[in-house]
Amino acid sequence: xxxxxxxxxxxxxxxxxxxxxxxxxxxxxxxxxxxxxxxxxxxxxxxxxxxxxxxxxxxxxxxxxxxxxxxxxxxxxxxxxxxxxxxxxxxxxxxxxxxxxxxxxxxxxxxxxxxxxxxxxxxxxxxxxxxxxxxxxxxxxxxxxxxxxxxxxxxxxxxxxxxxxxxxxxxxxxxxxxxxxxxxxxxxxxxxxxxxxxxxxxxxxxxxxxxxxxxxxxxxxxxxxxxxxxxxxxxxxxxxxxxxxxxxxxxxxxxxxxxxxxxxxxxxxxxxxxxxxxxxxxxxxxxxxxxxxxxxxxxxxxxxxxxxxxxxxxxxxxxxxxxxxxxxxxxxxxxxxxxxxxxxxxxxxxxxxxxxxxxxxxxxxxxxxxxxxxxxxxxxxxxxxxxxxxxxxxxxxxxxxxxxxxxxxxxxxxxxxxxxxxxxxxxxxxxxxxxxxxxxxxxxxxxxxxxxxxxxxxxxxxxxxxxxxxxxxxxxxxxxxxxxxxxxxxxxxxxxxxxxxxxxxxxxxxxxx
Numbered sequence: 148x149x150x151x152x153x154x155x156x157x158x159x160x161x162x163x164x165x166x167x168x169x170x171x172x173x174x175x176x177x178x179x180x181x182x183x184x185x186x187x188x189x190x191x192x193x194x195x196x197x198x199x200x201x202x203x204x205x206x207x208x209x210x211x212x213x214x215x216x217x218x219x220x221x222x223x224x225x226x227x228x229x230x231x232x233x234x235x236x237x238x239x240x241x242x243x244x245x246x247x248x249x250x251x252x253x254x255x256x257x258x259x260x261x262x263x264x265x266x267x268x269x270x271x272x273x274x275x276x277x278x279x280x281x282x283x284x285x286x287x288x289x290x291x292x293x294x295x296x297x298x299x300x301x302x303x304x305x306x307x308x309x310x311x312x313x314x315x316x317x318x319x320x321x322x323x324x325x326x327x328x329x330x331x332x333x334x335x336x337x338x339x340x341x342x343x344x345x346x347x348x349x350x351x352x353x354x355x356x357x358x359x360x361x362x363x364x365x366x367x368x369x370x371x372x373x374x375x376x377x378x379x380x381x382x383x384x385x386x387x388x389x390x391x392x393x394x395x396x397x398x399x400x401x402x403x404x405x406x407x408x409x410x411x412x413x414x415x416x417x418x419x420x421x422x423x424x425x426x427x428x429x430x431x432x433x434x435x436x437x438x439x440x441x442x443x444x445x446x447x448x449x450x451x452x453x454x455x456x457x458x459x460x461x462x463x464x465x466x467x468x469x470x471x472x473x474x475x476x477x478x479x480x481x482x483x484x485x486x487x488x489x490x491x492x493x494x495x496x497x498x499x500x501x502x503x504x505x506x507x508x509x510x511x512x513x514x515x516x517x518x519x520x521x522x523x524x525x526x527x528x529x530x531x532x533x534x535x536x537x538x539x540x541x542x543x544x545x546x547x548x549x550x551x552x553x554x555x556x557x558x559x560x561x562x563x564x565x566x567x568x569x570x571x572x573x574x575x576x577x578x579x580x581x582x583x584x585x586x587x588x589x590x591x592x593x594x595x596x597x598x599x600x601x602x603x604x605x606x607x608x609x610x611x612x613x614x615x616x617x618x619x620x621x622x623x624x625x626x627x628x629x630x631x632x633x634x635x636x637x638x639x640x641x642x643x644x645x646x647x648x649x650x651x652x653x654x655x656x657x658x659x660x
Contacts, residue, residue: 177471178490178501181462181483183439190553190639192617195656197642199236200229202651205635205642211249211269211304212640212658217242226253230271231640231656232304237271246283249300250290266290266298268306274298275308286335301349328377328438330416342379344416353419357381360421361412373433373441375465379414380441382430396429396448400456409448411467426467431458435483440470442483489518500524500534507534521555523583531557531583539583546579548596552618557581558601560593578603580613595630600643602632612643614657621655 203216203225212231217224227238228251243251249269254262266275275281275292282291290298297309325332330352333343340357361370361381370383384407387394394406411426428445435442440462447455460480462470473480477494484491490501498516500507515527524532529542529549540557542549549559562576576593578601591603591611599615609624612632626648633644639660647653 177476178492180471181440181485181490182488183437190617190659192614192619193658194619194621195231195234195658196622197229197231197234197654197656199234200227200654201647203227203654204652205644205654207245208635208637208640208642209245209248210638211300212638212656213249213251213269213271214642214654215243215245215251228267228271230269231642231658233270233272235271237267237273243267246281246290247285247288249304249306250283250298252280268298268308269300269304270306272306274306325372325374325379325436326438327374327379327416330377332374332379332416334372355414360414361410362421362423363410371430371433373430373443374436375441375463376438377415377417378465379416380411380424380467381414382409382411382426384409384429394452396452396454398454400454413467424467428461429454434460435485437485440464484518486518489522491516491518491524502534509536519551519555520553521584523551523555525551533584539586540581548601550599550615551583552615554618555583556615556618557583558599558613558615560596560601595632597632597634597643598636600632600634600641602630602645610645612645612655617659619657621657 197214200214200216203218206215206217208214214229214231216227216229223240225238225240226242227236228243229236239253239255241253241255243253245251250266252264252266254264256262261278264277264280265273266277266281268274275296275298277292279293281298283289284291288299292298295310298306299309300306325334329347331345331347331349333345335341335343342355342357342360344352344355346352357370360379361383363383365385370381372379372381374380384395387406387408389404389406391406393408395409396407398405398407409426409429411424413422413424414420415422427448428443429448430443430445432444433441434444442460442462444458445461446458449455460473460483462473462483464470473483473492477492479494480492481494482492488502492499492501493516497509499509500516500518517525517527519525519531522534523539526532529546530538531540531551533539542559546559546561549557551557557580559579559581560576561579562574564572565575566572577590578593579588579590581588591605593601594604594610595602600621601613601615603611603613605611605624607624610627611623612621612625613619614621621643627645628648628650629646631646635642635644639658641657643655643657645653645655
């Protein structure tokens with residue numbers, strides 16, 4: 148049996164280049180159920196001109212949005228930390244050493260020969276000045292000082308300092324979060340596999356041993372975990388002797404029949420209780436999770452306990468019953484995409500789009516359709532449609548670096564022949580911005596592109612920088628000495644670096660979330 152990859156999905160997929168198809172009125176009502184418990188977020192884009200670090204080189208950006216910077220002036224090096232969330236800056240003449248995301252320290256030698264260690268948090272704030280280095284617990288994300296104070300980060304990356312006399316509970320654990328209705332779950336593996344259960348305020352409720360939760364009688368080298376509502380599920384399989392009568396399925400995929408026991412447990416997080424579940428599916432991969440259902444890639448255990456060869460997509464509720472039968476709606480369904488307004492379903496040969504409890508489109512001739520926002524869809528060959536399947540625009544081979552923003556603005560680069568006043572012909576490259584809904588279009592002279600960020604020249608001769616994902620103008624009519632542009636991203640934060648007219652580096656922070 149092939150080894151399965153453990154995947155803990157944090158929220159319903161919003162990458163909508165996926166598909167699964169449904170038919171009839173009943174199907175429309177079923178697709179409406181798929182919208183329940185999904186995350187219909189509209190990310191807000193915030194732009195910060197980090198003037199405090201003009202002229203500095205950005206050395207790194209961490210997961211909390213803290214930049215480590217430095218610059219050289221007359222042979223002297225100045226170091227700094229810039230916190231993008233609070234827009235605060237601290238600098239000094241010694242390097243700032245990263246302990247973990249959102250935790251740094253700098254050491255300063257005193258006249259008495261002793262070193263002072265200054266610790267800074269995710270807001271570039273001084274949290275402690277000590278003579279003895281603090282101890283960092285990477286498993287819990289805690290920074291421990293000799294005087295009993297503890298520094299930790301909450302789920303939003305904001306630092307909190309506790310004194311030894313406080314009723315301390317760590318607010319976070321270093322690891323991926325699994326979001327339930329009323330709880331957040333983090334996973335740790337140092338010295339074993341553990342679940343850290345937090346309430347929505349970030350308070351630690353309990354630490355759970357995964358093997359104990361699963362009531363494992365054998366080692367779990369490979370297991371799968373998912374959640375629905377306030378329940379966690381864990382499944383693992385292990386091979387038994389060929390002659391054993393205690394088995395749950397037979398895998399004959401290798402040409403040799405092998406017998407396996409299949410264990411599926413449900414952990415009630417609220418009651419702190421574990422229950423064995425009957426589940427006739429082997430979960431190959433967790434594709435997505437909402438609070439109402441899980442979308443799993445599974446193999447069915449069928450006649451005479453033989454494991455089905457086909458891996459297909461199915462949705463399940465908290466009782467591990469089929470939530471919406473994707474295979475009944477479309478045999479061979481392989482993909483599902485939900486964004487809070489639309490459901491895209493398909494099997495690789497066709498794609499259907501549902502919204503407002505009714506079928507909007509059936510893209511039979513297109514096997515790969517993605518939702519690009521604002522009620523617009525795209526095929527993999529650059530054709531854009533509305534909900535009525537009407538073609539609103541087609542990219543051609545000379546249109547490159549295309550991207551559609553959240554509000555339906557298509558950005559692309561195109562080189563054209565332009566006749567000059569003296570009748571000579573030159574080739575110019577333009578950045579086009581086209582509203583796919585209205586057809587309105589504008590163009591400016593193209594300067595540079597990096598990922599989804601476009602640099603163009605305005606009518607006044609200055610430069611404009613646009614975020615093609617959110618259709619946000621980061622700056623306009625700014626004089627630059629170079630069209631070079633660097634984009635560094637960590638999490639929801641991107642640092643864009645350009646060179647100003649004076650030759651000094653300028654930094655713009657783009658935050659989405």
